[in-house]
Amino acid sequence: MTSEFQPSHQPLRIVLPGGSGQVGQALARYFHAAGHQVTVLTRSPYTAPWQTVHWDALAAGSPTNGSQTNGSWPETLEGADVVINLAGRSVNCRYNLRNRTEIYNSRILTTRLLGQVFSRLRHPPRLWMNASTATIYRHSINEPMGEASGELGGYELISPGLLGHTRHAPDTWNFSISVAKDWEAEFFTTFTPHTRKLALRSAITLSPTPGNAFEAFLNLVRFSLGGHQGNGRQYVSWIHELDFCRAVDFLIQREDLDGPINIASPNPLPNRDFMRGLREAWDMPNGFPAPALAIELGAFFLRTESELVLKSRRVIPTRLLDAGFTFDFPHWPEAAEDLVRQWRARL
Numbered sequence: 001m002t003s004e005f006q007p008s009h010q011p012l013r014i015v016l017p018g019g020s021g022q023v024g025q026a027l028a029r030y031f032h033a034a035g036h037q038v039t040v041l042t043r044s045p046y047t048a049p050w051q052t053v054h055w056d057a058l059a060a061g062s063p064t065n066g067s068q069t070n071g072s073w074p075e076t077l078e079g080a081d082v083v084i085n086l087a088g089r090s091v092n093c094r095y096n097l098r099n100r101t102e103i104y105n106s107r108i109l110t111t112r113l114l115g116q117v118f119s120r121l122r123h124p125p126r127l128w129m130n131a132s133t134a135t136i137y138r139h140s141i142n143e144p145m146g147e148a149s150g151e152l153g154g155y156e157l158i159s160p161g162l163l164g165h166t167r168h169a170p171d172t173w174n175f176s177i178s179v180a181k182d183w184e185a186e187f188f189t190t191f192t193p194h195t196r197k198l199a200l201r202s203a204i205t206l207s208p209t210p211g212n213a214f215e216a217f218l219n220l221v222r223f224s225l226g227g228h229q230g231n232g233r234q235y236v237s238w239i240h241e242l243d244f245c246r247a248v249d250f251l252i253q254r255e256d257l258d259g260p261i262n263i264a265s266p267n268p269l270p271n272r273d274f275m276r277g278l279r280e281a282w283d284m285p286n287g288f289p290a291p292a293l294a295i296e297l298g299a300f301f302l303r304t305e306s307e308l309v310l311k312s313r314r315v316i317p318t319r320l321l322d323a324g325f326t327f328d329f330p331h332w333p334e335a336a337e338d339l340v341r342q343w344r345a346r347l
Contacts, residue, residue, distance in 0.1 A: 012252070013080045015125070017041040017057065017114065018087025022212045023131075023205050023244065027084060030245035039076045051076075057087055057110040077114075079123040082252055085114055085130045094303050095172045107131075107183045115190030124195050127252060130187045132199040134237050134264055134315040135307075136180035139169060141233055144268075146318035147201075147260050153177040158312075173307050184260065196258050198251055203237035203264035203315055205244045206335070208342035218343065221275070221282050227289030232272030234312035237264045240329035240338070247317075250325050262317040267331050271309070274332060281336035 014031050016024050019040040028050050032038045038050035045052040055073040077083060087110040089102045111130060118124045137145040138153035145151065154177045156169050184199050206214040220226045239247075247263050269277075279287055290298070292310060299306040317325075329335035 012036045012082055013039075014082045014084065015039045015041065015076050015080045017055065017083065017085045018110065018131075019084070020044065020046070020052075021086065021090075022207055022209065023202075023241075024086045026205075026207060026241050027086075027245055027248060030242075030249070034249075041073050041076065057113050074117045074121075077117060077125060078121050080125040082127045082129065083114070083125045084248065085111060085128070087111075088131060091176065092304050092308070094300075095175055095305055100175060104179055104182070107179060108186050111183065111186045112190070115186075115192065118190075118192055118195060124192065126194075127196045127198070128192065129198045129200055129248065129251070130183075132184055132187075132201045132260065133176075133180050134201050134203045134262065134313050135176045135311070136184070136201060137313065137315060138177075139173070139234075139312050140314045141235060141312050144314050144316040145262075146316045147262055148318065150262075150315070152181065154181075170307070172305050173311055176307060188259075196255065198258055199260045200248070201260055201262045201264075201315070202244065203239050203262075203268075203313065205239055205241055206339055207241040208339045208346070214339055214343075217275070217278055218282065218340070221279050221284050221287060224284070224287050225290070226275050226279050226282075226284060226287030228272035228275050229290050229295055229309045230271065230292040232270060232275075232289070234271050234310060235268045235314035236271055236274040237268040237313040237315040238274070238332065238335075239263060239265050240327075240335045243327050243329055246328065247320060247325060250320070250323070254323055257319065257323060261319050262315050263320070264315045264317050265327060265330055265332070265335070266317055266321060268314050268316070269332055277332045277336045278340075280333070281340040 014036050016028060018024065019028060020042040024040060028038050028040055032050045040050060040052045041055040042052055043056050045054050053073050053076055087106060089106040091103060093099045136152055137150045138156045139158045154174055158167060158169050187199055204213050208214065244263060251257060251261060295306045295310060329338065
């Protein structure tokens with residue numbers, strides 16, 4: 001599929017702190033292929049067509065170190081056109097005290113450190129994009145969550161619960177939401193008078209490469225376990241990897257936009273329809289469902305959290321649509337077919 005929006009061609013200097021993960025690699029490939037100068041800041045530099053520079057922002061920004069920085073990475077920010085901060089420990093883990101501390105600090109402290117470094121630059125970046133998450137919105141089945149109309153989550157009632165009863169959102173869900181709120185608060189309260197700022201409230205970004213959410217869903221389908229999870233009514237907010245990159249490119253060009261931006265397909269859908277679409281793309285006629293209790297038990301043994309599949313995220317990219325952005329993959333069946341086609345091409 002194609003759309004009217006075309007990628008930018010004017011060469012830019014783009015720096016990706018914490019850009020060694022799935023989303024960072026996708027953005028690095030996308031912008032490098034478009035002729036931009038890309039630098040990835042990472043704790044483990046690697047060989048790539050773009051520049052990689054060592055940083056350990058979590059250590060540098062810890063309370064014991066204050067605002068001290070080690071290495072040459074702050075120099076990469078001087079005069080940069082765009083900084084896209086993606087730093088943050090994976091949430092695919094159990095939310096014990098140690099992991100909660102790492103999840104929180106890896107987001108808040110790195111954001112704070114970047115703001116401190118920006119304040120000392122002679123020519124700070126013109127645009128600072130900071131990762132955020134669609135998880136910031138409340139559990140919602142009936143109401144879509146746009147940037148202006150959406151309700152932020154935290155201790156809301158959810159129904160049905162684990163056994164079909166109304167209950168308050170679990171502590172793990174509230175933790176994720178509190179991290180997201182503090183993350184954005186740290187970002188937007190940082191004084192950067194010469195830098196435009198955008199918080200990317202992204203949905204699940206699906207990529208046809210190993211080690212991401214698409215592979216996890218696809219493995220369920222391949223082994224006949226691709227029925228709905230829980231009651232299947234909870235909404236899945238998602239975005240094709242290509243549309244994620246194109247949306248970021250679009251936002252770079254739209255200098256009139258700032259603040260929070262939802263990065264998600266305009267068509268979230270219930271989990272049962274999401275899994276059905278993936279089964280059809282893989283040509284798998286059926287799959288065993290997983291009730292909520294099984295999800296809770298499985299999450300415990302897999303050392304992760306059930307929130308990743310049981311919380312309903314019905315997020316709408318209102319500001320992107322109002323600004324004229326057109327998605328190449330607005331609907332899940334076409335996106336699933338494309339992702340499956342690329343996955344199979346790798347085999």
